[in-house]
Structure formats: C-alpha cells, structure tokens
Amino acid sequence: MSTFSLAVTGQSLILHDIGGDQTPEFEAVKNVLHGADLAFTNFEGTIAGSHGGWPLKGSAYGSSAPDVLDALREMGFHALSLSNNHAFDLGPSGILSTLEEVERRKFLHGGIGQNMGEATSPMTASFGDRTVSIVAMDGGPGPQFMYAEDPRGDRTGRPGVNPLRITSVLEVDPDAFETLKNIRERIGYTNVDYINDCQPDDSPEIDDEIEFLLGRSIYRKADRCERGVRIDETDLQRNLRSIEGAAGSGALVIAYLHHHHWASDWLQTPEWVGKVARQCIDAGAAAFVSHGAPVLQPIEIYRDRPIFYSLGNFVFHTVADSPLWLRQEVWESVVGICSFDSDNRLAGMKLYPVLIGGEDGLLNDDIEQRLVPHAAAGLTARRILGRVIEHSLKFGSHFEIVDDIGVLRLR
Numbered sequence: 001m002s003t004f005s006l007a008v009t010g011q012s013l014i015l016h017d018i019g020g021d022q023t024p025e026f027e028a029v030k031n032v033l034h035g036a037d038l039a040f041t042n043f044e045g046t047i048a049g050s051h052g053g054w055p056l057k058g059s060a061y062g063s064s065a066p067d068v069l070d071a072l073r074e075m076g077f078h079a080l081s082l083s084n085n086h087a088f089d090l091g092p093s094g095i096l097s098t099l100e101e102v103e104r105r106k107f108l109h110g111g112i113g114q115n116m117g118e119a120t121s122p123m124t125a126s127f128g129d130r131t132v133s134i135v136a137m138d139g140g141p142g143p144q145f146m147y148a149e150d151p152r153g154d155r156t157g158r159p160g161v162n163p164l165r166i167t168s169v170l171e172v173d174p175d176a177f178e179t180l181k182n183i184r185e186r187i188g189y190t191n192v193d194y195i196n197d198c199q200p201d202d203s204p205e206i207d208d209e210i211e212f213l214l215g216r217s218i219y220r221k222a223d224r225c226e227r228g229v230r231i232d233e234t235d236l237q238r239n240l241r242s243i244e245g246a247a248g249s250g251a252l253v254i255a256y257l258h259h260h261h262w263a264s265d266w267l268q269t270p271e272w273v274g275k276v277a278r279q280c281i282d283a284g285a286a287a288f289v290s291h292g293a294p295v296l297q298p299i300e301i302y303r304d305r306p307i308f309y310s311l312g313n314f315v316f317h318t319v320a321d322s323p324l325w326l327r328q329e330v331w332e333s334v335v336g337i338c339s340f341d342s343d344n345r346l347a348g349m350k351l352y353p354v355l356i357g358g359e360d361g362l363l364n365d366d367i368e369q370r371l372v373p374h375a376a377a378g379l380t381a382r383r384i385l386g387r388v389i390e391h392s393l394k395f396g397s398h399f400e401i402v403d404d405i406g407v408l409r410l411r
Contacts, residue, residue: 003347004130004252004340007036007076009373010314010333010354011084011258011291013044014068018315018372025358025374032335032352032375033076038108038127040079040134040254041314042291043072045086049097053090056146061089066101073105078127081136083111083119084258084291087161088146095148095159111136111256112148115157119148120238122246122253130340132254133246135285137164137239139259139292144201164239164276165232166261167204169211171222184214204230229261229272236276240283247284252344255285259292266293267329267391269309274300277307286344295329296388299336300395301408304345306338307395316356320367331356331370332384334406351399351406353384377404 033039046053048063055061063086072080082098090097095112102109111134113119122133138147138161148160172180194213195203206213210221220228239255246253255277263270277288281302288307297310312333318325332355339348355362357370359380364370376384381404389399389406398409 002129003342004128005036005038006252006254006287006338006340007033007039008287008289008308008311008336008338009033009039009041010296010311010316011042011044011294012072012077012315013062013086013313013317014071014315015045015062015064015317016371017067018071019074021372023358023372023374026372028375029335029352029354029373030075032337036076036337037130038079038132039076040081040289041072041077042081042084042256042258043069043102044084044291046089046094047098047101048090048094049101051093051096051100053093053097055089056091057089062086063090063094066097069101069105069107073107077107079108079125079132079134079254081111081134081256081258081289082109083136083138083161083256085138085140085142085260087112087138088142092159095161108132108134110134111138111162112160113162114148114159116148116150116160116162119160119162120242122242122251124246124249124251131249131251133251134254134256135239135242135246136256137162137235137258139164139166139257139261141166141168141260162239163232164235164257164259166259167218167230167232168261169218169220169228169230171220171228172225173223174221176225177219177221180214180219181212184212189214227264229270231272231276236279240279243280243283243285247286252286252340253284255280255288257288257290257292259290262293266295267297269297273309274307277309278302281305281307286340287338296333296384298391298395299349299388299397300392301346301397306336306346306349308336311336313356314354314373315371317371318367320365325367326365328362329387331362332376333373334384334388346410348410349408351385351388353381353404353406355380355384
C-alpha cells in the first residue's frame with residue numbers, strides 16, 4: 001500500500017458564488033488541494049434546499065444555496081464535516097436538505113444524521129487504495145434540540161447534529177464561592193429559577209457540596225479562579241466506540257470536533273481539547289481536526305498522529321458586525337498536507353500558508369470582499385508559518401520553513 005496524502009484546511013463558511021475568482025494565488029491553493037489524495041474541510045453551515053425550514057437563530061443565523069457545495073467540489077474537496085454551530089440554523093429541515101445535497105454530490109461526510117445513530121456512525125468511502133472514515137462531533141454551546149435523537153418510548157427521533165455535549169463551569173476559590181453563593185441567596189435565586197432559565201433545555205445535574213447554579217452558569221469551588229468544562233461522558237464514549245469500530249475495520253479515521261469553548265486568549269488551546277484529541281487517537285483515529293476558534297492554533301503529534309487544535313478559517317463569508325473580524329489572524333491559516341504510511345501513521349506533513357482575500361483584501365476593511373484564500377508568499381508566508389511553528393513547539397512539534405512552506409521534522 002502506497003502513502004496516502006490528506007489535505008486539511010480551516011473551516012469553510014461559504015455563502016457567495018466564488019466561481020469568478022481565477023487569480024493565480026487562488027489557483028495555487030486549489031492546486032495544493034487537488035494534489036492530495038483527499039481534501040477535507042468543515043462545511044460551516046446548512047443548506048436551504050428542498051426540505052425548507054425556518055431560521056432558528058437571531059443575527060448569527062446563516063444558510064447557503066446548494067451550489068456552494070459545487071464550489072467546494074471544484075476547489076478539490078471530497079470530504080466534509082457537517083457538525084458545527086450553524087448546522088441546525090434551519091432546524092431538522094436544514095439537516096435533511098444538507099444531507100440530500102452532499103450525498104447527491106457524493107461527498108464523504110460526517111456529523112449529522114436523521115437520528116443520533118446515523119449522526120454518530122462513521123461514514124466511509126474509498127479513495128484509491130485507502131478506506132477513509134469520518135466521525136464528526138459538535139461541542140456547542142448550543143440548544144439541546146439541535147442535537148440528533150433516536151426514537152424512544154413515545155418520542156420520535158430527531159434529525160440533527162452529533163453531540164459531544166460540553167458544559168461550561170466557572171471555577172472560583174473558596175472565598176469567592178461563598179460570596180457568590182451568599183449573593184444568590186440574598187436575591188432569592190433558587191434551583192427552580194435555574195430550571196426556568198435553562199428552558200427549553202433540561203438543567204444539568206450538579207454536586208451540591210461544591211457547585212451551585214446561577215443565571216445559566218455553574219459555579220464550582222476550586223483552589224483558583226478559572227474557566228473549566230464538563231464533558232458528557234456518554235457522548236464521549238459513544239463517539240470513541242464509533243472511532244474504534246471504523247479503525248478496527250482498517251479505515252483511516254478522521255476524528256473531528258467543532259466547539260466554541262475557547263480560551264480567553266483564542267490563540268491558546270484549552271487543556272481539555274488535547275485530552276479529547278488523545279482519547280480519539282487512542283481509540284484509533286489517524287488524525288484529529290478541530291475548528292471553532294476562528295484562528296490558527298498549534299499542531300501536536302501524538303503517537304505518530306496529528307492533532308490540529310484549530311485550523312482557523314479557509315473561506316469566511318461574514319459581515320463586519322464585530323471588531324473581532326478585523327483582527328489579522330482571523331484571515332490567516334494553512335493548508336496541511338499529511339502523508340500517512342500503510343499503517344495510517346504520519347509519515348510527513350507540509351503546511352502551505354494562506355491569506356483569505358490576499359494582500360489587497362487585508363488592506364481593505366470591507367471584509368465582505370475577502371471571498372477566497374490566496375497562497376501566501378514572502379514575509380506574509382513566514383509570518384503565518386512562524387506563529388504556528390512557535391506555538392507548536394510547546395507540544396513538541398518541530399517545523400522548519402523551506403521555500404515558504406512549513407515542513408515537519410519527524411524524529
């Protein structure tokens with residue numbers, strides 16, 4: 001069996017027609033994708049198709065026409081994760097339309113389904129002499145009704161997203177814990193109030209000795225103040241079994257997670273993400289890919305398998321409704337080309353830097369004109385690569401820059 005090359009990119013939030021862009025810099029990016037045996041991205045959205053649907057969000061709502069999937073195919077993508085915070089923007093109808101349209105175009109995909117079993121099950125296809133499976137999860141935060149559900153009792157099943165439910169927990173020191181708890185009691189806030197605040201979701205269970213509830217938040221007594229998370233163990237084990245089953249059949253498994261539980265500094269990586277990633281690899285995943293934080297984050301190599309903590313954005317069709325989107329790092333990323341040996345172990349990696357909208361686009365604050373990624377070169381390429389290389393060092397990953405490309409030094 002020959003080596004297999006997998007291209008991975010930032011997330012693709014694609015709303016507009018990009019067929020008219022034929023700049024050499026965009027063509028260079030497409031050539032990189034077409035040169036891989038398989039190119040993978042996260043389709044950050046939902047399709048407005050034959051099943052209809054209604055917006056289930058406020059200003060953060062977004063949906064795409066089916067032909068954006070043709071644009072992704074033309075770019076070189078044949079594999080998509082579909083689990084993310086926009087997948088349910090049109091409700092179950094949008095899930096069904098998205099499934100219909102990606103399957104019509106014969107994408108390998110994962111992360112949504114007509115019920116929980118289907119959304120969790122590894123989707124599998126062959127590319128050359130390699131079988132590839134995707135197990136894609138969403139960590140929220142989002143309403144519980146966006147997640148797929150199997151039929152049980154008198155409840156019907158629900159089309160939706162494959163969950164890895166993650167609850168934010170605010171850890172505070174003992175003095176702060178008692179102060180906050182006293183404030184809660186003085187204003188008369190009870191657990192019944194919390195149950196009402198959580199509607200339409202069920203309220204989470206807590207440990208009354210060290211935790212209390214206030215305003216949709218869980219406060220936990222700890223030795224220091226920091227943000228933490230609680231990962232649903234049932235969801236985690238269900239997804240690990242799915243990965244294990246696909247890997248056991250000989251597939252190269254891509255484990256994918258989308259989440260918005262970022263660190264306060266979104267260039268940093270929360271510890272819990274690494275723990276989940278390593279569990280996925282221990283279960284048999286050949287690669288762990290994550291998005292959510294809209295910036296490029298470090299790369300770790302664990303047991304000869306890559307962990308991409310966040311690849312940021314690849315296509316990012318948004319509006320200038322927040323100063324956050326003007327930050328330069330939002331528009332910078334890499335295309336990672338991973339080579340795997342016959343045992344699905346990493347044999348090499350190259351990073352091709354990209355700049356969404358190109359150099360001219362970065363000079364223009366009209367971010368809605370930054371439609372496609374351009375190959376970066378020179379100082380821009382070295383800046384993008386230099387940042388991810390520096391941040392990856394703390395995970396023991398060593399890259400060097402050769403001709404504006406990041407090259408992994410395998411030990």
